[in-house]
Amino acid sequence: MTDERMPLSLSGVRFTRPNGFVLDVPALELPSGKIIALLGENGAGKTTLLRIIAGLERSAVGEVRFDGAPPRKSGLAFAFQERVFLEGTVRRNLEVALRLRRLPAAERPERIDAAVAELGIEHLLAREASRLSGGEQQRVNLARTLALRAPLTLLDEPLASLDADTRERLLVELPAALRRFTRLAIVVAHERREALGMADHVVVLRAGKVLAAGPKSELFRRPPDVDTARALGLVVLAKDGVRYAVPDHEIKIGDDGAPGFELRVERVIDLGTHAEVLGHCAGQAVTVRAVPDARLPRPGATVRVVAGHAVELP
Amino acid sequence: MGEIWRDPAVADIAVRTFLVSGVATVFAMLLGVPLGYALGRGRFRGQTMIFAAVNTGMGMPPVVVGLIVWLLLVRSGPFGGLELVYTKTAMVLAQLLIALPIVVGFTAASIQALPPRLPDLLDMLGAGKLERIWLIARQARLGLLAGVMAAFGGIVSEVGASMTVGGNLQGQTRVLTTAIVTETSRGNVDRALALGVVLLLLAFVLNLGLTLLQQKPAKP
Numbered sequence: 084m085t086d087e088r089m090p091l092s093l094s095g096v097r098f099t100r101p102n103g104f105v106l107d108v109p110a111l112e113l114p115s116g117k118i119i120a121l122l123g124e125n126g127a128g129k130t131t132l133l134r135i136i137a138g139l140e141r142s143a144v145g146e147v148r149f150d151g152a153p154p155r156k157s158g159l160a161f162a163f164q165e166r167v168f169l170e171g172t173v174r175r176n177l178e179v180a181l182r183l184r185r186l187p188a189a190e191r192p193e194r195i196d197a198a199v200a201e202l203g204i205e206h207l208l209a210r211e212a213s214r215l216s217g218g219e220q221q222r223v224n225l226a227r228t229l230a231l232r233a234p235l236t237l238l239d240e241p242l243a244s245l246d247a248d249t250r251e252r253l254l255v256e257l258p259a260a261l262r263r264f265t266r267l268a269i270v271v272a273h274e275r276r277e278a279l280g281m282a283d284h285v286v287v288l289r290a291g292k293v294l295a296a297g298p299k300s301e302l303f304r305r306p307p308d309v310d311t312a313r314a315l316g317l318v319v320l321a322k323d324g325v326r327y328a329v330p331d332h333e334i335k336i337g338d339d340g341a342p343g344f345e346l347r348v349e350r351v352i353d354l355g356t357h358a359e360v361l362g363h364c365a366g367q368a369v370t371v372r373a374v375p376d377a378r379l380p381r382p383g384a385t386v387r388v389v390a391g392h393a394v395e396l397p
Numbered sequence: 398m399g400e401i402w403r404d405p406a407v408a409d410i411a412v413r414t415f416l417v418s419g420v421a422t423v424f425a426m427l428l429g430v431p432l433g434y435a436l437g438r439g440r441f442r443g444q445t446m447i448f449a450a451v452n453t454g455m456g457m458p459p460v461v462v463g464l465i466v467w468l469l470l471v472r473s474g475p476f477g478g479l480e481l482v483y484t485k486t487a488m489v490l491a492q493l494l495i496a497l498p499i500v501v502g503f504t505a506a507s508i509q510a511l512p513p514r515l516p517d518l519l520d521m522l523g524a525g526k527l528e529r530i531w532l533i534a535r536q537a538r539l540g541l542l543a544g545v546m547a548a549f550g551g552i553v554s555e556v557g558a559s560m561t562v563g564g565n566l567q568g569q570t571r572v573l574t575t576a577i578v579t580e581t582s583r584g585n586v587d588r589a590l591a592l593g594v595v596l597l598l599l600a601f602v603l604n605l606g607l608t609l610l611q612q613k614p615a616k617p
Contacts, residue, residue, distance in 0.1 A: 180522050
């Protein structure tokens with residue numbers, strides 16, 4: 084029986100690298116119609132998990148199922164972090180990709196035009212792919228992936244090496260495009276902001292294991308443990324044996340509200356518009372925004388801070 | 398020197414030279430390209446040693462290869478029963494052994510120079526076996542064709558092995574290089590020079606064709 088709403092399932096997946104790294108996913112189900120962010124530190128196994136789902140790690144054991152069967156190559160698109168191109172123009176690279184997918188020749192130009200328009204790279208079509216800049220290559224990489232219109236689309240660091248404008252634009256437009264063409268997209272991004280900005284569902288990996296998985300809003304509302312809270316970018320503060328997860332921008336100097344903490348100030352950076360007060364709070368490095376006026380604390384001082392939107396951790 | 402172009406014996410030698418070295422090159426490609434691919438792509442124990450051996454093989458003196466093949470094929474040798482010594486087959490065999498490390502070495506180097514994720518990309522796109530080989534070969538064709546040219550150039554111009562295993566028999570195993578040696582030793586320097594020009598032309602025409610293939614821009 085396949086659950087219609089959970090088209091991608093992993094069971095008993097295990098993979099060992101020669102260097103001793105082990106990825107171990109006993110069970111994981113991912114919902115359809117969603118964009119999923121894989122979060123985790125460098126070396127947590129994010130890319131490896133994508134490669135296993137794509138069937139590129141032949142020595143992995145266990146089962147990956149998409150709609151009840153192992154994912155078929157023809158229904159899968161994977162944008163590698165390393166941008167790989169065949170020799171020749173951008174057009175040839177997209178053309179060959181669609182040809183290998185057995186898309187009839189008559190339908191290819193329209194697919195190519197739509198994909199390059201999506202990424203704003205119409206002007207690059209006649210250029211040699213391998214001679215483009217890093218950012219341009221990344222856009223071609225994404226265009227080639229979107230052109231496949233695969234129900235299962237995997238993106239490894241899709242916004243890497245893009246200029247700031249393009250990155251901000253794609254942070255909104257890429258999820259929109261993915262929702263149009265795919266049933267399930269998994270995004271790996273080193274930058275938490277990018278990953279969370281695109282996704283509505285989050286899987287947190289640590290040292291080859293799935294720490295938590297669930298809808299983004301739910302995980303933020305109720306992080307299941309300290310490591311997940313940290314992976315989501317929350318600051319974990321302890322007081323009287325209770326640990327709280329707090330968004331770092333919600334920590335403010337002052338004493339109205341609870342819970343309150345003592346912040347030992349180490350450095351103060353006045354940026355004009357605001358100041359950054361860096362220090363340690365309950366053993367945790369914290370950066371607090373403050374108004375740069377006469378009340379700004381000095382290094383060495385201890386001030387009271389309050390944590391808004393604090394969630395008690397179990 | 399003019400009469401050499403009308404000499405049927407010269408045409409005969411040129412054709413034989415082209416055939417012997419051409420056949421040896423084709424066999425060297427058939428064996429060497431897959432071996433080079435495996436050497437360039439794989440990760441296995443002793444890979445560095447094999448690389449070193451191949452690189453040494455690329456510079457092996459043809460006369461030494463000729464001597465080894467001669468020792469194997471001579472009537473009293475282990476394969477003497479095949480009666481191959483002093484035949485064109487023996488020459489092809491010796492030239493194949495000279496060309497093989499060159500093709501393997503160039504292939505391995507050009508495969509290693511490809512983006513490491515290229516096979517993954519083709520795999521992900523669902524390329525069939527033949528499409529995969531074709532696209533990778535196209536991508537690596539600069540190095541592959543350089544290897545073929547180096548191999549053919551190396552064996553068409555060698556004299557030691559051809560002389561040793563072929564015996565330079567007139568009308569049977571005489572090729573351009575051994576003919577040049579013969580003519581020079583007889584004092585026919587003009588004829589030797591003319592044969593040298595024929596050899597260069599032969600090499601140039603073949604290399605021109607391969608170079609055009611190599612430098613052809615990729616079309617969609």
